[in-house]
Amino acid sequence: xxxxxxxxxxxPAVPTAAPAYQPHTAPHDPTKGTTMSNDARTRHxxxxxxxxNPGVLARVSVLFARRNFNIDHLVVGxxxxxxxxxxxxxxxxxxxxxxxxxNQLDKLVEVIHIEELEDADxxxxxxxQINDNGPRPVGAMAAAAF
Amino acid sequence: MTTTHIxxxxxxxxxxxxxxxxxxxxLRTGAEALVGTLERLGVEHxxxxxxxxxxxxxxxxxxxxxRHILVRHEQGAGHAAQGYAAATGKVGVCLATSxxxxxxxxxxxxxxxxxxVPIVAITGxxxxxxxxxxAFQEADIRSISMPVTKHSFLVTRPEEIAATVSxxxxxxxxxxxxxxxxxxxxxxxxxxxDETMLQLPMPGYRTPTVPSPEAVRDAVExxxxxxxxxxxxxxxxxxxxxxxxxxxxxxxxxxPVVTTLMARGVFPDSHPQHMxxxxxxxxxxxxxxxxxxxxxxxxxxxxxDRVTGAKDTFAPKAxxxxxxxxxxxIGKNFPTAVGxxxxxxxxxxxxxxxxxxxxxxxxAPDYERWIAKxxxxxxxxxxxxxxxxxxALAPQLVIERLGAISGPDTIFAAGVGQHQMWASQFxxxxxxxxxxxxxxxxxxxxAVPAAMGAKVGRPDATVWAIDGDGCFQMTNQELATCSVEGxxxxxxxxxxxxxxxxxxxxxxxxxxxxxxxxxxxxxxPDFATLATAYGCVGLRCDRAADVDATIERAMEVDDQPVVVxxxxxxxxxxxxxxxxxxxxxxxxxxxxxxxDFGEDE
Ligand SMILES: Cc1ncc(C[n+]2csc(CCOP(=O)(O)OP(=O)(O)O)c2C)c(N)n1
Ligand SMILES: [Mg+2]
Numbered sequence: 001x002x003x004x005x006x007x008x009x010x011x012p013a014v015p016t017a018a019p020a021y022q023p024h025t026a027p028h029d030p031t032k033g034t035t036m037s038n039d040a041r042t043r044h045x046x047x048x049x050x051x052x053n054p055g056v057l058a059r060v061s062v063l064f065a066r067r068n069f070n071i072d073h074l075v076v077g078x079x080x081x082x083x084x085x086x087x088x089x090x091x092x093x094x095x096x097x098x099x100x101x102x103n104q105l106d107k108l109v110e111v112i113h114i115e116e117l118e119d120a121d122x123x124x125x126x127x128x129q130i131n132d133n134g135p136r137p138v139g140a141m142a143a144a145a146f
Numbered sequence: 147m148t149t150t151h152i153x154x155x156x157x158x159x160x161x162x163x164x165x166x167x168x169x170x171x172x173l174r175t176g177a178e179a180l181v182g183t184l185e186r187l188g189v190e191h192x193x194x195x196x197x198x199x200x201x202x203x204x205x206x207x208x209x210x211x212x213r214h215i216l217v218r219h220e221q222g223a224g225h226a227a228q229g230y231a232a233a234t235g236k237v238g239v240c241l242a243t244s245x246x247x248x249x250x251x252x253x254x255x256x257x258x259x260x261x262x263v264p265i266v267a268i269t270g271x272x273x274x275x276x277x278x279x280x281a282f283q284e285a286d287i288r289s290i291s292m293p294v295t296k297h298s299f300l301v302t303r304p305e306e307i308a309a310t311v312s313x314x315x316x317x318x319x320x321x322x323x324x325x326x327x328x329x330x331x332x333x334x335x336x337x338x339x340d341e342t343m344l345q346l347p348m349p350g351y352r353t354p355t356v357p358s359p360e361a362v363r364d365a366v367e368x369x370x371x372x373x374x375x376x377x378x379x380x381x382x383x384x385x386x387x388x389x390x391x392x393x394x395x396x397x398x399x400x401x402p403v404v405t406t407l408m409a410r411g412v413f414p415d416s417h418p419q420h421m422x423x424x425x426x427x428x429x430x431x432x433x434x435x436x437x438x439x440x441x442x443x444x445x446x447x448x449x450x451d452r453v454t455g456a457k458d459t460f461a462p463k464a465x466x467x468x469x470x471x472x473x474x475x476i477g478k479n480f481p482t483a484v485g486x487x488x489x490x491x492x493x494x495x496x497x498x499x500x501x502x503x504x505x506x507x508x509x510a511p512d513y514e515r516w517i518a519k520x521x522x523x524x525x526x527x528x529x530x531x532x533x534x535x536x537x538a539l540a541p542q543l544v545i546e547r548l549g550a551i552s553g554p555d556t557i558f559a560a561g562v563g564q565h566q567m568w569a570s571q572f573x574x575x576x577x578x579x580x581x582x583x584x585x586x587x588x589x590x591x592x593a594v595p596a597a598m599g600a601k602v603g604r605p606d607a608t609v610w611a612i613d614g615d616g617c618f619q620m621t622n623q624e625l626a627t628c629s630v631e632g633x634x635x636x637x638x639x640x641x642x643x644x645x646x647x648x649x650x651x652x653x654x655x656x657x658x659x660x661x662x663x664x665x666x667x668x669x670x671p672d673f674a675t676l677a678t679a680y681g682c683v684g685l686r687c688d689r690a691a692d693v694d695a696t697i698e699r700a701m702e703v704d705d706q707p708v709v710v711x712x713x714x715x716x717x718x719x720x721x722x723x724x725x726x727x728x729x730x731x732x733x734x735x736x737x738x739x740x741x742d743f744g745e746d747e
Contacts, residue, residue: 051350054300058292065293103474104474107474108297111350
């Protein structure tokens with residue numbers, strides 16, 4: 001009998017560190033077969049007031065996944081009205097995609113109000129600082145692939 | 147150590163208990179409040195199947211004025227609700243238990259979501275105290291259904307049941323219609339319900355306002371300046387009951403019309419301005435009129451890939467005026483010159499008024515050459531079919547005769563596949579709500595239950611399901627429902643012993659390597675015998691000479707469902723065709739026959 005790989009498997013070698021995080025995504029290569037313009041992507045921060053219902057976070061993230069938009073940062077917290085929560089969502093999209101994603105978000109019954117915030121880069125920097133703690137991810141994916 | 151008792155959600159109420167009935171006091175139970183709300187909203191029919199979590203609800207339904215129709219599979223309940231809604235314009239309702247009952251509804255929810263069909267699905271769930279414990283028959287259907295519904299609710303408190311159910315109906319029916327799910331936990335159904343709250347606040351749900359007059363003005367400006375305009379009429383005009391307005395606008399302007407698969411019947415097929423259906427299996431004139439236009443006036447349509455073909459070559463010279471009730475549709479697939487947000491009926495009426503005002507003031511557009519050109523395509527490339535090479539019965543003939551013999555008031559519900567396309571091509575639809583099909587999701591198994599729902603909603607109409615031998619096997623259990631509940635639908639199985647549409651693609655694009663697309667179903671099961679077993683009349687026909695007599699025989703039966711097994715050619719193909727991913731310019735009228743569109747202007 002031939003084994004496809006050695007058994008027991010070797011201990012995985014320590015993977016090399018992943019390249020450092022690049023805050024700016026590489027320029028988007030225009031999708032074929034679409035007549036839509038593909039101007040440069042930029043960072044946008046949305047402040048979204050939603051009903052404070054169970055499942056509302058799932059609904060918003062399902063929408064992003066379903067419509068093939070990526071979320072850079074997402075923060076959810078209470079507001080002074082306990083029936084309303086605020087989501088701050090940072091996305092990296094072009095103007096047209098931004099229009100599309102806000103249009104789709106706006107259709108959600110539990111989304112009350114959407115506003116684009118000024119200075120998305122500063123907001124992203126703050127969110128990055130809040131979120132950038134705990135164990136380092138370096139090599140985690142590579143190790144799992146062994 | 148104390149053990150926490152987690153009640154088994156599905157069996158909170160012991161047998162012999164009061165179940166869903168009120169326990170003395172003034173307050174009704176949640177279940178009674180739910181049924182009472184359905185009655186208050188004027189619901190007459192519900193399609194469903196009981197189970198542990200909805201026992202209280204079924205107890206409350208016992209003796210209620212709402213007629214509950216017991217289906218044999220929850221998917222059937224969902225499609226029946228769709229067929230009911232599509233045929234009547236009312237909200238269709240289906241009902242299922244927790245877990246598997248609820249998950250069985252998912253296909254119908256997704257289908258209704260794609261085709262904007264107003265339905266409300268009510269499901270039971272385990273007791274709120276058991277949620278998250280992996281209780282028996284627990285499924286998070288609120289989350290599962292999120293991407294395939296307009297909205298989904300989970301109700302755990304009895305006092306929110308009435309308000310949530312009526313809000314669900316409001317959401318389903320207003321704006322762009324769609325499916326709404328209401329999942330109610332069993333403890334909420336059993337508890338006493340304060341019914342003072344009648345609607346949820348829903349501050350984020352806005353129904354569209356009147357179309358902007360500026361947008362209407364700009365749209366008409368473009369229409370007046372265009373040389374080759376086309377009215378691209380979609381399913382939104384059907385849902386908005388706008389067929390009268392579409393006709394007015396068409397006749398007033400003289401602009402050629404195409405109707406999508408979802409909109410068959412919104413504008414009469416027999417109307418001289420009708421150029422046919424655009425899209426993958428549209429008519430040559432329908433495809434060309436859209437493709438060669440310089441202005442597309444889209445009325446409740448959504449530029450689906452099956453209509454546009456390869457996007458980068460779609461209607462290269464055309465600007466777009468897009469009328470839609472859903473703002474997110476405007477500009478979704480193509481850049482739009484003018485977007486008119488609003489109900490199709492209201493928007494088209496405003497276009498008519500503005501057009502009348504402008505032409506009275508002297509505007510005089512000239513579309514004559516363009517109209518002549520479209521009519522030329524229509525004349526030169528009519529729909530047709532060849533006699534099958536194997537000498538067998540032509541499926542198109544069967545469908546053509548069905549349309550002719552059963553008459554213009556018949557409602558047709560199609561499955562998905564070749565037979566669906568032939569049914570859209572070879573029957574003339576002159577009225578809206580007489581053609582039901584699964585356009586967006588393309589769900590095999592839609593036809594029989596949808597026909598059942600349509601017949602319940604329109605008991606005086608003749609309802610034919612035109613189904614494939616493959617599709618029929620997916621939901622034919624609802625024939626039992628039809629027999630037992632007295633719902634005499636008629637089913638024509640276009641039996642080509644194949645998953646014909648798949649086979650056609652394999653013939654054209656996979657060198658006739660017919661991997662898993664041929665069914666030995668000429669015999670297994672024998673559909674006529676199966677029909678008899680279900681308490682239906684079963685007929686069979688395999689010769690052109692017998693087609694008329696068989697259809698007439700089926701038309702005579704009106705107290706029982708009828709199933710006709712039409713054994714047709716295995717080789718017939720659907721033409722014309724724009725192959726997936728290719729340009730509308732490359733439409734084939736028949737195999738390897740490309741129409742000559744003449745010089746572009
Ligand atoms: C639920 C589902 N599964 C698979 C498909 C893919 N599919 C599209 S058409 C088709 C063949 C349908 O066969 P049949 O009902 O016999 O119709 P025909 O094309 O032969 O007329 C299949 C398998 C589908 N649309 N839906
Ligand atoms: Mg078939």
